[in-house]
Amino acid sequence: MSCVCVDAMGGDEKPEVVLEGIAEALAADPELTVLVAGNEDVVVPFCAKHERARALVTTEVIGMGEHPTEAVRSKKDSSIVRGLMAVRKGEADGFFSAGSTGAIFAAASLSVGRIRGVKRACIATSIPGSTGRPSVFLDMGANADVRPEMLVQFAQMGRAYSRVVVGVDDPKVALLSNGAEDTKGSAAVVEAHQALAALDADWFCGNCEGSDLLAGRFDVIVTDGFTGNVALKAMEGTAKFVLGAIKKAVGSSKRAAAGAMMLKPTLKGLAHELMGEEYGGAVLLGLKAPVLIGHGATSVEAVKNGTLSCKRALDSQLVDKIAAEVAQAK
Amino acid sequence: MSCVCVDAMGGDEKPEVVLEGIAEALAADPELTVLVAGNEDVVVPFCAKHERARALVTTEVIGMGEHPTEAVRSKKDSSIVRGLMAVRKGEADGFFSAGSTGAIFAAASLSVGRIRGVKRACIATSIPGSTGRPSVFLDMGANADVRPEMLVQFAQMGRAYSRVVVGVDDPKVALLSNGAEDTKGSAAVVEAHQALAALDADWFCGNCEGSDLLAGRFDVIVTDGFTGNVALKAMEGTAKFVLGAIKKAVGSSKRAAAGAMMLKPTLKGLAHELMGEEYGGAVLLGLKAPVLIGHGATSVEAVKNGTLSCKRALDSQLVDKIAAEVAQAK
Numbered sequence A, B: 001m002s003c004v005c006v007d008a009m010g011g012d013e014k015p016e017v018v019l020e021g022i023a024e025a026l027a028a029d030p031e032l033t034v035l036v037a038g039n040e041d042v043v044v045p046f047c048a049k050h051e052r053a054r055a056l057v058t059t060e061v062i063g064m065g066e067h068p069t070e071a072v073r074s075k076k077d078s079s080i081v082r083g084l085m086a087v088r089k090g091e092a093d094g095f096f097s098a099g100s101t102g103a104i105f106a107a108a109s110l111s112v113g114r115i116r117g118v119k120r121a122c123i124a125t126s127i128p129g130s131t132g133r134p135s136v137f138l139d140m141g142a143n144a145d146v147r148p149e150m151l152v153q154f155a156q157m158g159r160a161y162s163r164v165v166v167g168v169d170d171p172k173v174a175l176l177s178n179g180a181e182d183t184k185g186s187a188a189v190v191e192a193h194q195a196l197a198a199l200d201a202d203w204f205c206g207n208c209e210g211s212d213l214l215a216g217r218f219d220v221i222v223t224d225g226f227t228g229n230v231a232l233k234a235m236e237g238t239a240k241f242v243l244g245a246i247k248k249a250v251g252s253s254k255r256a257a258a259g260a261m262m263l264k265p266t267l268k269g270l271a272h273e274l275m276g277e278e279y280g281g282a283v284l285l286g287l288k289a290p291v292l293i294g295h296g297a298t299s300v301e302a303v304k305n306g307t308l309s310c311k312r313a314l315d316s317q318l319v320d321k322i323a324a325e326v327a328q329a330k
Helices: A015-028 A040-049 A068-074 A079-088 A101-111 A148-166 A187-198 A225-252 A254-274 A300-315 A318-328 B015-028 B040-049 B068-074 B079-088 B101-111 B148-166 B187-198 B225-252 B254-274 B300-315 B318-328
Strands: A002-007 A032-038 A053-057 A094-097 A122-127 A135-138 A173-176 A204-208 A220-222 A282-285 A291-293 B002-007 B032-038 B053-057 B094-097 B122-127 B135-138 B173-176 B204-208 B220-222 B282-285 B291-293
Touching: A002 A015, A002 A079, A002 A300, A015 A032, A015 A040, A015 A300, A032 A040, A032 A079, A032 A300, A040 A053, A053 A079, A068 A101, A079 A094, A079 A101, A094 A101, A094 A300, A101 A282, A101 A291, A122 A148, A122 A225, A135 A148, A135 A225, A148 A173, A148 A187, A148 A220, A148 A282, A148 A300, A148 A318, A173 A187, A173 A225, A187 A204, A225 A254, A225 B225, A225 B254, A254 B225, A254 B254, A291 A300, A300 A318, B002 B015, B002 B079, B002 B300, B015 B032, B015 B040, B015 B300, B032 B040, B032 B079, B032 B300, B040 B053, B053 B079, B068 B101, B079 B094, B079 B101, B094 B101, B094 B300, B101 B282, B101 B291, B122 B148, B122 B225, B135 B148, B135 B225, B148 B173, B148 B187, B148 B220, B148 B282, B148 B300, B148 B318, B173 B187, B173 B225, B187 B204, B225 B254, B291 B300, B300 B318
Parallel strands: A002 A032, A002 A094, A032 A053, A094 A291, A135 A220, A173 A204, A173 A220, B002 B032, B002 B094, B032 B053, B094 B291, B135 B220, B173 B204, B173 B220
Antiparallel strands: A122 A135, A122 A282, A282 A291, B122 B135, B122 B282, B282 B291
């Protein structure tokens, strides 16, 4: 039995959506227990009805727009801070929330702590690929400045996550750069490339470019948190731009309007995939417990999947495998 | 009279396309003279037919796929190296080519040289905006590692270009970062933000994010060459991904196929705009002469526009204005 702490207050939706997701996760996995963190009126009635759910009553909520570190510092009794503290104390084994990524990262770094040997924790997400093969993309924003050895560890941690949680046998890893050649990149990227190449491992595929991000060519794509954040938001913005331009065309021509109407299901699916509703989920790597983050615009399905993914990370001992991967390559 | 040196051999198209573009530029501007660089059989017959065209006969061509600095070093008699050398010697006042951006940047840095006080030359391009307002985006790839003062100069140079060549009265400038708050960014970006804010100028709008790139909110968006390259290619890749997914849907459903057929003109326009055919043009900023680069997949129209833009940069004294902007803010 593993216990996942789920933040009932996280995300833009009502807590009822999160609770329904938890109920579905409990129904799907009889080995799952849940610690539900949130306001008394939300969590207590829910836990009274569900055998494998315990309540963690908190009184504060960190909003999506709040300054992460300030919110974590001032709201000690928030569902995020208390939930992650429960993980630290061993009252739960992992954490899932659809709340603010920044606040969760800040609180988890403080309370859960890093795996021995890991220089920096980072945030990974999944991006779709045109071949149907998604990629684990990291760091998506935690570390704006990185040293080469951090990029090397991101590669190792992303690989462990891809193998253990995504289920890829021998994940192929590429390093994001401004050119495919070995010598291309910032000084840190060039040095990280050399260090990764020196591992002499089949899994390192060298540099890839921005145009490879959605090409579905690699299982893991590594970059610093500054570039990762800009690239993800640029992709999101471009998808919006393209879909917006199609919408605009609808107003200007009957022909285009009819075309867009017929394409609507396709376009809607794409919007989901590219505008954060699919890839919006994230996982913190390098911490002593699995911490998963759902997209703020969450759904019953997303909470269920997030909770079960956290359970899967526990069952498959993600943390131990990351520790082994990082220790081995030192 | 200003003389623009045009590389007849640059780009993926046949030289005939470039020559036709030059002929149209000559017809459009009676004050324009052109120095046409390229193989004898290409440039001599053309110049014999056009009064304001002189031939610069060269024997080598730098291909689009060649390593930039190596090609510039080894092909001394290429149209790019000789053409830029002609600018250095005063035989032409500016340069336009649809050839390899990397090779042109390398050759121009060596032969044309930087404006006094400019720390690094950079490459700017124009990206479309959903409001219809395009942005000058720089650096798109020349400088993978930058110091804060270089980002400040990129802002000044981009602003001068937007004012003088694009024709914006008082261009608004934003700094690309991984968050809108002043404190967000890599160490270099945070420091550049402080330096730009210290100028106390109305035109500095603070940080913007990757999702703002195509939002048409700013006239100039500044970043380092690593992030700029990744972001541009990520946008290109996303546009391809979206259009590819629409194409795929066409195969799977008659309804979607009919829709896509009706939307075809709209989608084609978007592909042009986002996949390098529109924003693909670039300009080198910080050098002692205007150097403009057309997209490799060029056209008669693109060569005509590129040549005339170079002439406009000369007429409006872009170089002097960049020098003044940089000197003023020191």
